[in-house]
Amino acid sequence: MSIGETIRNSQIWRSIFRHPAPTDRRNRAVVVLTNFFLHLHPVSAQKGGIALSYTWCMGGVTFFLFLVEALTGVLLMFYYRPTLEWAFTDIRALRDVTTLGIMREIHRWGAHAMVITVWLHMYRVFLTGSYKPPREFNWVIGVLLLVLTLLLSFTGYLLPWDQLAIWAITVGSNMARAHPVLGHEGPGFQLLNIGGYDLITNASDARFLLLGARNVGEETLNRFYILHCVAIPVVVSLLIAIHFWRVRKDGGISQPL
């Protein structure tokens, strides 16, 4: 018996993988069915549907990038403190001192790439008409994922707390000030008042809700940090799970009838 076979036949190995190596047809089906990660897939699929030139693999790439972001993000969280005092210095230290500081580069470029791939994924889903019945609802979930991906990127942009960050967020969040009715410079904000006192001021409008303050400041940093590291990723994970579930339940990747 070779070493490889010895390992394969050991109790430990067989307790992890409950099937022989996927070398014949039966075991290739079993591996997909019994492995937690692989069971996202169907056992078999139409050749045209999984062709790279058909799906561009963009959904899969987006998902993979999301995983990369989660992993590098957790590593970054070990080094980063979301306070005015430390945020910037911690990021600089990642560049200058920390051994695996390249995590920040990978996290940032991965984020850019994810925005691009999610667009391209939508692009291909549209161009193949894959949103048509019965996949309408999965498209809607997809749009939510798209918006959340952009918001993830946006909230993360603030965290380095450099000039680029705070001004981009200032420009972006100034819009909320003009929210109709709910922003203190939006049309109709006077509608919400009690006895002549405006309820919507610069300390109670939609922008304040977003920033936690009148301007981009420490409270904003905290809010964006929680949104970026906890709130949005949790929602995105849930939606991705539903998204994948629906891809399977709606009959797999779309194909001509």
Add this chain to the structure above:
Amino acid sequence: MLLFLANIGWTMRSYKRDGYYESVLGFQHIPKATVWAFYAAFLMLLAVTHLTSRSAPEEFLLRLPEWFKLSVDVIFRDARIYFGLSVAAFVGMIVWREFLTRDTVGWILFNVGCLFLGLSMTDYDFRQIVGKPDNVPIVGMLFIGGYFTWLYFKKAVDNDRRVAEGRPLAEQELKEQVLVWPDLVYTEMLCMILLTALLIVWGVFLQAPLEEPGQAVKTPNPSKAPWYFLGLQEMLVYFDPWLAGVVLPLVIVQGLMAIPYIDFNKKGNGYYSFADRKFSVIIFLFGFIPLWVGMIVLGTFIRGPNWNMFGLYEFWDVHKLEVLNNRNLSEIIWVVNLEQPLPKPDPASGLISQCLAIFMREGVGILMVIGYFMALPNLMALTFLRKFYVRMGVIRYMVLANLLLFMALLPIKMVLRWAFNLKYIVAIPEWFFNI
């Protein structure tokens, strides 16, 4: 600076490499191959010279001639020409899709793109902006997005031809069921490895940007939103924040979600095609390419200090002045045409008389906007969208019509701005309500 040099050298080299493959590819058509071979040899020579003499990018042998730069600048400096040309290119892309998706033509397009980028990199001002670390992904996106658009048209043209000739679709020829292990799992594995490698290389060679610590008192000029929101920021030029920043983005998101429910065309599900679903593809591509990606490019590469427009090779001069004398529709009507002062609401008077005064002033604009959103859909239903109306029913038709009108709002406002210096169609600053 050294890093820049390396970057330039790299760009230069990469397109030279491409040039090399070309001659191989070109041998399929032998008469053309000679041309390719010469071209490739020329590029190789250039590459060698550049690599041996590591001089500053400004001194490269092959640079863009000044007249070329100037004319490109003229195009990009002016929103009218920029938008006009991008729409023209869009129409051209659709009309000439069969020609453009030939392999050789695609290859030439790709080469022109690389040459343009590589040569432009020899220009200092271009490098300052396109070479910014955060802008690199956008350049990448243009190439990747361009490629996929090309691929789509190629496959669609092919399928359309098959349908016309009564042959089965390309996708139908691959109906065979295959096992996911190994056919799909291996592809995924490969994608993951390649991506990891790409990210690591990218991370090693390009440092993530970190500017000075943030200071609330020092506003950079220009202040830009993150690049993927620059399309929205660009709309701020034409609309007030409540529209550009709140209402229109919400409409975009809702519009996207509505697509499956308003596209009643049953054909074109699960395969690439153009002929089977012209209307929806054209509308979607128009929204995605000129309006979304186009505006991002504009916002990233062309908008400079004070949100002025600058040519690609132009220095971002903070002192560049642009005369702005935009007027509201009410001013055009009252002051210019009727030669009277604008009616002013009297703050001391009651709410009703204030409203009346405002309506006097803005009535025409208000009626125009109401007409646009209320009357126009009905008109369209009676005329050229009649078929849609009949097949979709009232509600779906109205959703579609309103989404189309919202989408048209931006180009319409642009044209009005350029033609009449129009600032607002309805301007009620008293209520922060300007359209």
